[in-house]
Every structure is written in C-alpha cells, then in structure tokens.
Amino acid sequence: MDKSMVKGLVIGGIATVVLGAGAVTGYRTITTPQNADVRAVRELKETVVTPQKRCADVAVKHQAPVKDDNRVAGSVIGGLAGGLLGNQIGGGKGKTLATVAGVAAGGYAGNQVQKNMQEGDVVVTTERRCQTVNEKSQKVVGYDVTYRLSGKEGVVRTSYKPGATLPVKNGVVDTTAPAVASKS
Known part of the structure; x- marks a missing residue:
C-alpha cells in the first residue's frame, strides 16, 4: 500500500468516527x-x-349640661305647691302640721320631677368611631x-x-x- 492510500484510509476512518458520533448525538437530540x-x-x-382601619360616624346621646345641680328650683316650687295644698286641709294645729307636711312632700316631689326632666334632656352629637378589621x-x-x-x-x-x-x-x-x- 502506498502512503496516499494509508492516509486516505486513516482520514476516512476518522471521518467515519466523527460522523458516527455526530449522528448518535443528533439522534439523541431528535x-x-x-x-x-x-x-x-x-x-x-x-x-x-391585612389589617384595615374602618371608621363610621355614630350619633351619641349625652345628658345636656345641668344649670341647677341641686335642683333647688324644683324643690322650692314643689314646696310652695305642697304648702298651699297642705294649708287647705284641717284647722288650727292640724292645719299647721298639714302645711309643713305639704311643704316637705311638695319639696321632695318637685326635686324628683326636676331630676327626671334633667335626665331626659339629652343632646345628640356625632362622633367618629374607628376600629381595626382584619x-x-x-x-x-x-x-x-x-x-x-x-x-x-x-x-x-x-x-x-x-x-x-x-x-x-x-x-x-x-x-x-x-x-x-x-x-x-
């Protein structure tokens, strides 16, 4: 064999191996x-x-400010009315006793009437109330x-x-x- 034939066989063999390896890799890829x-x-x-703040306007009732804390006006007016009514009853010492009892009972009743009126006297205001809601x-x-x-x-x-x-x-x-x- 001559040298060129050996070279051709070697180059051909190498080419076959390279092409074969490429074909196997290509086949695997495919x-x-x-x-x-x-x-x-x-x-x-x-x-x-997520915590969130929720607010709402709420109507709130408050007792109105009281000008006569001791309810003197109710006691005096009630006492006068009770004394007048007591004075109409009986005679002599009984009349005096009825008048005094009428003043005392009328004073107490007037005081309680004024108290009830003051408690029922309310002022409504709007307040903003907030709370956190998840x-x-x-x-x-x-x-x-x-x-x-x-x-x-x-x-x-x-x-x-x-x-x-x-x-x-x-x-x-x-x-x-x-x-x-x-x-x-």
Missing part, C-alpha cells in the same frame, strides 16, 4: 423530548391577613403541575402558571420561570 405535556394545573393559595384574602403562591413525559406522569411545583407544555432539559422537566421580555 429522540429526547423537548417538552412535557401539561395534564393538570392546581393553584396553591395562602390566606393573607381583611382576609387569598394569594396564589405557586402551582402544582401534573405532566406527561415519555409516557410517564409526574408532578412538579412551579412559581408561574404554565401553558400546554413545560420545557425539558437533559431529560428533566425545567421549572425555571420563563424570562419576561422587557419593554423598551
């Missing part, structure tokens, strides 16, 4: 799935509690995704809601969130 089919997606939620809401924190890859089903958790497929890298489902295109 036969390895690039995506897994999504079968089901279930949202994972957590309850979020608002509860649901927040999606992830997704459990059931997928089918090479005839087998599996479940992965993702931070994003997938579409109809999930990407596969090196024969394993990739759960990395897709990059969001920036707006220029």
Whole structure:
C-alpha cells in the first residue's frame, strides 16, 4: 500500500468516527423530548391577613349640661305647691302640721320631677368611631403541575402558571420561570 492510500484510509476512518458520533448525538437530540405535556394545573393559595382601619360616624346621646345641680328650683316650687295644698286641709294645729307636711312632700316631689326632666334632656352629637378589621384574602403562591413525559406522569411545583407544555432539559422537566421580555 502506498502512503496516499494509508492516509486516505486513516482520514476516512476518522471521518467515519466523527460522523458516527455526530449522528448518535443528533439522534439523541431528535429522540429526547423537548417538552412535557401539561395534564393538570392546581393553584396553591395562602390566606393573607391585612389589617384595615374602618371608621363610621355614630350619633351619641349625652345628658345636656345641668344649670341647677341641686335642683333647688324644683324643690322650692314643689314646696310652695305642697304648702298651699297642705294649708287647705284641717284647722288650727292640724292645719299647721298639714302645711309643713305639704311643704316637705311638695319639696321632695318637685326635686324628683326636676331630676327626671334633667335626665331626659339629652343632646345628640356625632362622633367618629374607628376600629381595626382584619381583611382576609387569598394569594396564589405557586402551582402544582401534573405532566406527561415519555409516557410517564409526574408532578412538579412551579412559581408561574404554565401553558400546554413545560420545557425539558437533559431529560428533566425545567421549572425555571420563563424570562419576561422587557419593554423598551
């Protein structure tokens, strides 16, 4: 054999090995799935509690300010009326006793009437009343995704809601969130 033939055989052998290895790699790339089919997606939620201040205007009744705390006017007017009525009863010492009793009873009655009137005298004002209320809401924190890859089903958790497929890298489902295109 001459040298050129040996060179040709060596170069041909090397080319065959390189082409064969490339073909095997290409075949693996072609036969390895690039995506897994999504079968089901279930949202994972957590309850979020947010305190909020709620205020309302409320009508509040207060007793009106009293000008006569000791109810002197009611006692005096009642005493006079009671004394006049007591004076109409009996005669002599009985008349005097009836007048004194009428003054005492009338004074007490007048005092109580004024007290009831003062307690019933109210002023209505509007006051703002506030309280903290905890608002509860649901927040999606992830997704459990059931997928089918090479005839087998599996479940992965993702931070994003997938579409109809999930990407596969090196024969394993990739759960990395897709990059969001920036707006220029």
